[in-house]
Amino acid sequence: MATRPRNSTARTRAELHPRFRILHRSQVALGPGKIDLLERIEATGSIGEAAAGMSMSYMRAWTLIRVMNASFRDPVVSTERGGRLGGGAQLTETGRAVVAAYRDLERRSLAATTTPWRRLQALLK
């Protein structure tokens, strides 16, 4: 009689949720929400659209951007007045490097933790 594998995610339906925050001078310089915002700005070219996609106010998005711009050596977002839609926004070279490093950090963590994660899954109902 076949038994189902004890370690499968399908069996336990358990999910591992890692979250990485970077604290810098008493502020959260970076976390999942800020990275999400940066990626949406990159995709849409607009702070307003990026914010709307996260059900976040334009003001709130700007606050997050200000914290990041103050935390990193160079700004992470650059904006331009005028333009086709009345001013666009895009990631700077630093902004793109920050997103890439953060996502790389997540990927490496995930790849490195397979063994203990399977061990935990086997202990779950």
Place this chain on the structure above:
Amino acid sequence: MATRPRNSTARTRAELHPRFRILHRSQVALGPGKIDLLERIEATGSIGEAAAGMSMSYMRAWTLIRVMNASFRDPVVSTERGGRLGGGAQLTETGRAVVAAYRDLERRSLAATTTPWRRLQALLK
């Protein structure tokens, strides 16, 4: 003239705060708080003392233990009535295995993310 290394934590004073949560059947089966509680129970042999050390009510500690006991195949904490201090508590074999796997997961993640973390530190002020 000597310059300080750009990647040192001393320079940026930035801190990476990873947090791992395990979701299981719509509940947080495990997270940093629950692991802290289990380790304190192991150290003190008392749910009350463990809870007090975290400025947590006895009731709250029991709620967390109930969630864990319901999530894992076997209970993570066992209690005994009577005893020297009117009833002690200790981790079960499963409880100890859960703590060990979670801490191992954290350690492996930390070790695996050195490179992107240094890259982020170099971008910070």
